[in-house]
Amino acid sequence: MKILALETTGSACSVALWRDGGVVARRFEAMTRGHAERLVPMIGEVLAEAGVTAGAVDRLAVTVGPGAFTGLRVGLATARGLALATGRPLVGVTTFEAIAHALPLESRRGRSLLVAVDSRRTELFLRLFDATLTLTPSSLDGDSSRLPSDAGPPSRPDTGDVSVSRLAGITHEPPPLSPEACARWLPPGPLLVAGCGAAALRDILGDRPDTVFTDDPGWADAAVVADFAAQLAPGAGWPPRPLYLRAPDATLPGEGRRS
């Protein structure tokens, strides 16, 4: 089986080809902009290096976010274009999953894992996993009174995003939280904090008992996305739709600008 994976949601652009048990070709370039220029040539390089044509790929995978809106659209538009032109199935992988699955098992053993993704605002995109990388129902479940005060639902009527309504049913999916709200929200117990947003939590969670930080990997990597996609049963995984986790910035007439 051959899987082609793309990742463009963060400050890197990466492409990987997985064949029968492992990644056989990969490109990874750090960049804060320029994904739209580099991505497709990188796909060409990876396919050429692996000696595979696009039509011979069995499955496509792409990170769906959260992350930079422009970046995740670059990856998703490309992946959906490839899926359309090859007729191959395309699976979505969240940035959270891509970062969580990149961590060595030893670092996660006996700990909850908090993945924090930079939202380019004060708030962070957060997700909590247990040591087996199963999503953990958070302490918010069944107790809405503990919802942090700055974590209201999106104030705009139209998120324009199917994925968000899908998420609405998942109670362990917190809205973007400030570092302070995150500290209040976390359940007790040993914790590993990872992701590009981890640094923003160091000051707030520094005194928390048995809490370990890792900056590596800050950004998701297509090699991990490919590996993770290989483990998914056909039809499993996320739909290849963007996971923005934030409504568009738009003010209705008369609504007034909120800060």
Next chain:
Amino acid sequence: MIVLGIESSCDETSAAIVSENKKILSNVILSQIADHAPYGGVVPEIAARAHLDHLDRLISEALACAQVNFSGLSGVAATGGPGLIGGVIVGVMTAKAIALARGLPFLAINHLEGHALSVRLTSDIEWPYLLLLVSGGHCQLLLVERVGQYRRLGTTIDDAVGEAFDKAAKLLGLGYPGGPALERAARAAVAPERFALPRPMVGRPGCDFSFSGLKTALGRCAAGCPQPLSAIDAADLAAGFQEAVADALVDRTGRALALARIAAPQCRTLVVAGGVAANQCIRTRLEALAQRAGWRFEAPPLALCTDNAAMIAWAGIERLRLGEQDRLDFAPRPRWPLDPTAPRAPGAGVKA
């Protein structure tokens, strides 16, 4: 030669299949007007999201409708700019991916070039011709010399003409999109001349446009009427505004006819393209101008005047026939003047 065209630079998502013998095999357009209407204008992030949500499905529809599959294509053309960059990126990346997967040439089309060449898809027109491009995002006079060679004779120094219509309609409470709403309201006018509206730039040298002063004047006239604005006042104001815009366009285009003849003595055709070309009042006035000057007048059918992918596919065919294509590292361009040598119009903003 059959080309897939993709357009996603503003608030229309479109995919089309066009053949070299000028047949539009399909031209699927999804308008986002309803998504943006509550905001009274296009919201870039909402537009970008909608393009991504729908584009791949629209391409499938366009192929099915044309009864063509990917192996029947000779190339993939997408608007590469200018426009709202979030949407342009979606179209460009989708096109690049298809081109890579199917081994097809990729063409990044300048959206303005799409408008400039669209008339050649429906009429047999020889080079050179004078183009008045009037849309929500653009207002330019261009001498079209051949594919890839454009000389800008004039441009707006502030608002595009369609943008001026949108703002005027909003001011008069006529709704969005403003062009059609304002034209409808103007039909009920009784005495539009009772409002003294300026004719911006009329009589001035050159062929540049300006519409922001006219919009301000309209606001002043409207404020002088009993509030809330009566239907009659709104209709007269709408008609007065439309007349002032038409006068300005006719004056500026008249000057461009003369300039075009100096630059290219054999030029005898005036082409009007862009969404504002759908305005009957403006179209009639320009047609009369051409007639008086002894010029041929051409305007693409309305469906090809507003944003659409057929014109992008056609521009792709025109360039492909010349052996041109673009690299897969093409960077989508929010700004992309058709005539990079044109001097910046005095006082002009980024849209000029």
